[in-house]
Amino acid sequence: MTTHRRFALGLAMVAVPLVLALAGPLFAGDPGARGVSFTLGGGHWLGTDFVGRDVWQQVLLGGRTVVVTALAATALAYLVAVPVALMSALTRLRWLEELLMRPLDVLLAVPSLLLILLVASMLSPGAAGLALLVALVNVPDAARIVRAAAGEAAARPAVEALRMQGESWWRIAVGYVGRSALRTLAADAGIRLTGVLYLVSTAAFLGVGVAPDAADWAVMVDRNRTGLFVQPWAVVVPALLIVALTMGTNLLFDAALEKKPIRKKGRRP
Amino acid sequence: MSEVTDPVAEIRDLRVEIDGHAIVDGVRLRVLPGKVTALVGASGSGKTTTGLALLDEYPPGARVTGEVRRTGDGPVGYVPQHPAAVLNPARRVSALLDDLARPQVRHLPRAERRKAARALVLRALSDAQLPDSEDLLRRYPHQLSGGQQQRVVLAQALLLGARVIVADEPTTGQDALTKSRVVAQLAAVAARGIAIVLLSHDLDVVRALADEVLVMRAGRVVESGPAKRLWTAPRHEWTRRLLDQQRAAVKDGRHPKAGQPVLEVRNLTAVHDRRTTALHAPRLALHPGECLAVVGRSGSGKTTLARCLAGLHRDHDGEILLDGTPLPRSLRHRSRAQLAAVQYVFQDARAAFDEHRPVLHQVARTAVRLRGIDEREATAEASTTLTGLGLPAELAHRLPGELSGGELQRAALARALLARPRVLICDEVTSGLDTVTRRGILDVLAGLVGEGEKELSLVLITHDLDTARLAHRIAVLDAGELVEQGPVRRVLTDPRHPFTVSLMETTERLEAGTRT
Numbered sequence: 001m002t003t004h005r006r007f008a009l010g011l012a013m014v015a016v017p018l019v020l021a022l023a024g025p026l027f028a029g030d031p032g033a034r035g036v037s038f039t040l041g042g043g044h045w046l047g048t049d050f051v052g053r054d055v056w057q058q059v060l061l062g063g064r065t066v067v068v069t070a071l072a073a074t075a076l077a078y079l080v081a082v083p084v085a086l087m088s089a090l091t092r093l094r095w096l097e098e099l100l101m102r103p104l105d106v107l108l109a110v111p112s113l114l115l116i117l118l119v120a121s122m123l124s125p126g127a128a129g130l131a132l133l134v135a136l137v138n139v140p141d142a143a144r145i146v147r148a149a150a151g152e153a154a155a156r157p158a159v160e161a162l163r164m165q166g167e168s169w170w171r172i173a174v175g176y177v178g179r180s181a182l183r184t185l186a187a188d189a190g191i192r193l194t195g196v197l198y199l200v201s202t203a204a205f206l207g208v209g210v211a212p213d214a215a216d217w218a219v220m221v222d223r224n225r226t227g228l229f230v231q232p233w234a235v236v237v238p239a240l241l242i243v244a245l246t247m248g249t250n251l252l253f254d255a256a257l258e259k260k261p262i263r264k265k266g267r268r269p
Numbered sequence: 270m271s272e273v274t275d276p277v278a279e280i281r282d283l284r285v286e287i288d289g290h291a292i293v294d295g296v297r298l299r300v301l302p303g304k305v306t307a308l309v310g311a312s313g314s315g316k317t318t319t320g321l322a323l324l325d326e327y328p329p330g331a332r333v334t335g336e337v338r339r340t341g342d343g344p345v346g347y348v349p350q351h352p353a354a355v356l357n358p359a360r361r362v363s364a365l366l367d368d369l370a371r372p373q374v375r376h377l378p379r380a381e382r383r384k385a386a387r388a389l390v391l392r393a394l395s396d397a398q399l400p401d402s403e404d405l406l407r408r409y410p411h412q413l414s415g416g417q418q419q420r421v422v423l424a425q426a427l428l429l430g431a432r433v434i435v436a437d438e439p440t441t442g443q444d445a446l447t448k449s450r451v452v453a454q455l456a457a458v459a460a461r462g463i464a465i466v467l468l469s470h471d472l473d474v475v476r477a478l479a480d481e482v483l484v485m486r487a488g489r490v491v492e493s494g495p496a497k498r499l500w501t502a503p504r505h506e507w508t509r510r511l512l513d514q515q516r517a518a519v520k521d522g523r524h525p526k527a528g529q530p531v532l533e534v535r536n537l538t539a540v541h542d543r544r545t546t547a548l549h550a551p552r553l554a555l556h557p558g559e560c561l562a563v564v565g566r567s568g569s570g571k572t573t574l575a576r577c578l579a580g581l582h583r584d585h586d587g588e589i590l591l592d593g594t595p596l597p598r599s600l601r602h603r604s605r606a607q608l609a610a611v612q613y614v615f616q617d618a619r620a621a622f623d624e625h626r627p628v629l630h631q632v633a634r635t636a637v638r639l640r641g642i643d644e645r646e647a648t649a650e651a652s653t654t655l656t657g658l659g660l661p662a663e664l665a666h667r668l669p670g671e672l673s674g675g676e677l678q679r680a681a682l683a684r685a686l687l688a689r690p691r692v693l694i695c696d697e698v699t700s701g702l703d704t705v706t707r708r709g710i711l712d713v714l715a716g717l718v719g720e721g722e723k724e725l726s727l728v729l730i731t732h733d734l735d736t737a738r739l740a741h742r743i744a745v746l747d748a749g750e751l752v753e754q755g756p757v758r759r760v761l762t763d764p765r766h767p768f769t770v771s772l773m774e775t776t777e778r779l780e781a782g783t784r785t
Contacts, residue, residue, distance in 0.1 A: 092583075092599075157621040159582055163600055165684070166608050166638040176623050 012113050013143060013248025017241040019062025030061040036197035038227035038234070042216045046233040047079055051213065055234045056232035061215035062238065066204065067245065069131045069199045074189065076135035077196075081142035082185070085125065086173045089150035091158075101155035113202060121210040132201050138192060152179035190250035197246055212264050217242055275340065275463060276588045277302050277432045277464050278323055282543035283335035285318055285488075286329060288341075292328070293318045294488045296335075299481075300433055300464045305455065306476045307467040307496070309511065310485035311703040312674065316468040319485070320435045321347070323466060339433070346426020350438040352418040356410035363406035363420055366390040369428045389428060394775045398454040416447055420454065427463075434458065440474045441701050442733035444566040445775040451472035452779070470510065470703035472645070473779045476500060486509045511704055530554035531595060531726050532578065534690050536587035539573050543584065548573045550587075550751045553744060555692060558724035560714075562737035562757070564772070565746035571730045574746070575694045578728065579613035593693075609639040616697040618677035622669035628680045629655065629665040635687040647687070654683045658713055673705035682713065693717065696729040699736060715739055734761070734776045745769045 016222035034052040041047065046055035053069045055201060088100040116133050119125070127135065153159070154177050201218030203209045224234035280298040284291055293315040300306055300323070308316040318328065319377060324335050324345045339345065348410045349355055356365060368384040369392075374661040377385055393403045397420045410418055418440060425433055436455060441450045452474055456569065459465050461477075469475050476496060483493040484507065492505040503509045534553040539778035541547045548570035555561050576582035578589060580600030589596045591610055597603050615621035629651055647776060655665045658679045668675060676699055685693055695714065699707040718727050729740055737743050737757065744754040762769045 157615045157617060158623050160613075161615060161621040161681075161684070162623070164579065164581075164608065165635045165688075166605050166615055167634065176625075179625055 003255050006251055010248045010251030010253075010255055013244045014252055015248075017063060017245040017248075018067065020060065020241065021067035024063055025101070026058050038224075038231040040231055040233075046237060047229075047231045049220065050227060055220075055231075055237065058215045058220055058234075059217070059237055059241070062217045063241065065127055065210060065214070066200055066217050068243070069127050069134070070193060070200045071136065072128075072131040073134035073200065074193050074196050076131065077138035077142050078185075078189070080135070080139050082146055082178070084139075085143045085146035085150055085181075086178055088109055089154045089177060090169070090173055100226065101143070103151055104143050107137070107182050108144075110138040112199065113123055114206035116199070116203055116208060117206065125208070127210070130200065130203055133246075134196055134203070137199075140198060141166070142188065142192060143195040149181035149184035150177050153177045156180075180253045183257050186253045190253040197242060201242065273552075275302075276300055278339045278345065279339075280319065280322060281336040281338070282331070283319065283322055283337065285315075285322070286332040286334075287328060287330055290332075291293040292488050293322070296483075296485075296488075296490055297489075298466075298483065300466055301481075301665075302432065302464050303413055303459055303462045304480040305459050305465045305467055305478045306483070307469060307479035307483045308483050308485055309475055311470065311511075314485040315486055315488040316470075317437055318488075320437060320463050320466055320468045323435055323612075325435060329633075334699065343430035344426075346423070346429065346431035346434040348419055348422045348426070348434060348439060350441060352415070352422045353410060355422060356418060358410055361407060361409055361446055363390070365410075365421070366393065366406070366424060366428060368661045369425055374430075389648070390424075393424040393428040394420075396427050396458065399424065399684065411712050416441075416450060420452070421639070422632045423454075423458065426591070427458075431463070431468065433464045435470045435579050437470065438470070439467070440469065440471050445734070445772060445779060446566060448474060449477075449775050449779055454741060462670055474539060477779055484511065486672050488649045489672055518602065526558070531557045531658070532604060532728075534574075534578070537574070537577060538581060538587055539570070541573075546633040546749060547587075548577070548746075550574060553751065553754070555726050555728065557691070557726055559742065560718045560727040560729060560740040562729045562731060562740035562743045563746060564737050564743060565732060566732060568748075568773075569746040570749040571732075571746050572696055573749075575613065575728065575730045577693055577697050578692070579611055581613065582609075605639050605641075609688040610691045611694065612688050612690035612692070614678075614685050614696065614698050616680045618674060618698075619669060621681055622677060623776035624669050626668070627666050628669055628672065628677075629662075632680060632684045632687060635684050638782070639688045651683065651687060653679065654686055658686075659709065666777070673706075675702050675710065679700070679713065682710075686717070687782055689721070689723065690725065690726065691723050692726045694730070696730045697732070699731070700733070711736060711739055734772065737761075745772070 035048050037044060037048060037050050037052045039048045044061070049058060077255040084100050084104075088097045091097055115137055119133055123129065159172060172201050176224060201221070204216050205222040210216050213219070213223070220238040221235055224231070228235050276299040278300040280296055281298045282396045283293055285293040293475040296319050298306065298314070298319065308319055310316055314544065321327070323339070324347055325337065363475045367386055367390060370389040371382070373384040373389060374382045389600055390406070391402065394400070394405075399405060399417065399420045405413070405417065410421070421432065433702060439451050439455065443451065448471070455465055455467070455478055467475065467478060474627065479496040481492050481493065482499050484499070484505065485491070486507050492499065499508065500512065502514055533556040534550050537548065538546060539548040563571045563574060573582055577585050580596065580598065580603055583599045585598065591607060596607055597613070600608060622628065629648065631643070632655060633647040633651035636642050637644055652662050652665065656662060659677045660676055660683070664672060664676060665680070672680065682698070699710050702710065710770055714727060714729070717725055719725060727740075729736060731737055738761065740757050742755065743757050743760040745752050745760070745768065747766075749770040753764065753769050760769065761773070766772055
């Protein structure tokens with residue numbers, strides 16, 4: 001029961017920012033004339049922002065870049081990290097494992113934001129470029145965590161038994177080792193999405209991938225800080241949306257992975 | 270002492286219920302100081318639940334009625350089956366014990382506390398049969414052997430002033446020499462006036478140690494009494510079955526010697542971590558339809574030998590020949606036919622199954638992969654084989670987590686048999702099972718030898734000489750060296766190597782039931 005409730009709560013928390021982000025731009029309509037900065041009311045439902053734009057409209061417009069970039073970057077990071085981790089967990093060739101994992105360690109040593117800023121200053125990437133960059137800096141962490149979980153599963157007698165049965169690499173790696181590492185992977189994915197959102201938001205606020213006055217939740221939080229006590233909504237609403245998205249994702253993953261208790265037969269009467 | 274007859278702990282009409290099922294029902298138990306009270310029974314008979322009740326520990330969600338009374342002051346000590354699990358791996362033994370000794374010396378002046386605590390620790394260790402333990406105190410739990418870990422846990426209990434010690438399966442999976450040491454150690458603790466509650470399905474140990482025995486089945490005590498009476502005149506049918514030490518007969522009529530060996534080992538030297546030599550076997554042959562037992566203590570290299578044969582341990586020199594052709598070292602390089610010919614059954618059946626898939630499905634996969642038959646046919650064959658090994662179809666559809674150890678071991682055998690192997694390697698497949706279940710598995714194995722047109726050969730890896738009696742021939746390993754091999758009757762009646770002699774003697778001493 002509690003699992004179901006947690007699932008519903010997570011779903012609701014994820015749905016609001018996700019729907020706003022993806023469908024928002026369709027309903028935003030014309031930008032309209034700019035009003036006075038940081039006002040409440042006056043025909044503006046959530047007031048106006050630091051340059052007098054309607055906050056509600058900015059909220060509708062500003063989610064897409066953040067959410068899509070973060071989701072794409074997370075997915076991309078795992079797309080690289082999971083195969084690398086499974087391969088290195090299941091190989092008995094030391095050199096192959098070193099070849100797969102050591103370059104990632106080098107990347108891990110470079111501060112991620114520094115790397116993003118450095119590349120951005122040379123190439124000035126768009127949203128897609130930003131997603132690629134953020135994915136790249138997340139691959140080492142993700143690969144190491146998946147590798148650790150998969151390594152534990154790969155050392156179990158079950159893997160040897162599967163080899164004894166002549167099972168294919170694919171079936172052992174994905175069907176057993178990957179599946180055993182799934183819980184760890186999902187737990188990591190929840191945290192990673194949060195981290196990626198933070199990174200994308202930070203990059204956006206530093207002007208990488210988006211214009212400094214763009215309609216973007218992260219940019220909104222930063223630029224409207226100055227008027228926080230005059231007009232809190234311009235900061236609180238986008239900030240809450242980002243928080244809801246990350247918390248909801250974590251709850252959703254937790255609920256989805258809640259283990260059904262198996263009754264051990266050995267302890268049965 | 271005059272009050273010897275006063276129990277230090279007592280259980281009256283204990284009933285523990287989970288989801289409406291009684292896992293322990295109507296158990297009465299009196300624990301006397303200086304005496305060993307043994308609870309015996311198959312796994313799942315309620316031994317551990319009863320033992321833990323003395324510590325006021327119950328399974329989560331249990332409904333408990335009845336009375337548990339402790340008269341002595343001081344806690345009840347518990348030595349679990351896997352002692353490593355209760356020792357903090359990040360702290361040295363000295364720290365683990367000092368933590369318990371410190372509060373007891375608080376009344377002393379600060380300057381003297383350290384010395385007094387150390388004295389307490391050393392006395393507890395020597396009481397737990399770990400004398401001269403200065404060196405041991407500096408080690409971490411993982412640097413100790415299983416037996417030493419057990420004794421450190423025992424020392425912890427003694428430090429806390431425990432008057433009752435509950436020992437849960439202290440000898441499971443140990444060889445005869447280690448077992449006799451555990452027996453001696455528990456006997457010494459009992460001699461100090463401490464009551465011991467022994468939970469075990471190892472009847473040799475129970476016989477050697479116990480004063481009082483309670484036979485449990487399905488949560489009830491079916492019979493209790495002094496150990497001697499129980500052994501000579503068991504009253505209950507179940508006790509008789511449990512004590513029935515009838516051994517699988519030595520087969521020597523049809524001794525398959527003629528012709529080419531199915532599996533042959535030449536100059537095998539296996540290494541661990543590319544350096545330490547774990548095993549050296551100059552020559553070993555297995556003929557079709559033959560059962561070869563490989564015996565030795567833990568760490569003697571028996572499992573390494575088995576793993577080399579199965580292709581699970583690649584770091585070795587020398588040759589392993591199947592029908593005269595060398596087998597690739599790693600099973601990754603063996604062809605399907607070669608994989609199918611040599612199959613391996615793991616010691617820990619639970620760990621050898623994928624916990625997410627039904628047992629039947631996993632068993633059937635062998636036939637699909639190694640013999641190329643289709644899924645439906647394979648499932649039907651798996652079902653037949655499982656039923657033949659005594660695992661009903663209803664159980665086979667469940668997940669591994671829902672089966673008992675014995676049931677899973679049968680399934681593991683079926684999984685290997687579906688490859689139609691020529692050689693089946695069984696690595697300690699009966700250790701950790703109670704006598705009734707073990708006998709069931711051994712009967713199955715005895716029936717398999719020589720089966721089929723290919724005349725199945727068996728390699729039995731075991732530390733248990735009783736199990737080895739099932740074989741035609743025995744090979745004895747000691748510290749990685751193959752010290753003796755020959756027909757089972759000759760090795761068991763006229764052992765030539767000193768190590769074999771000592772292994773035989775310890776086993777007999779345990780069986781004779783004398784405290785040493």
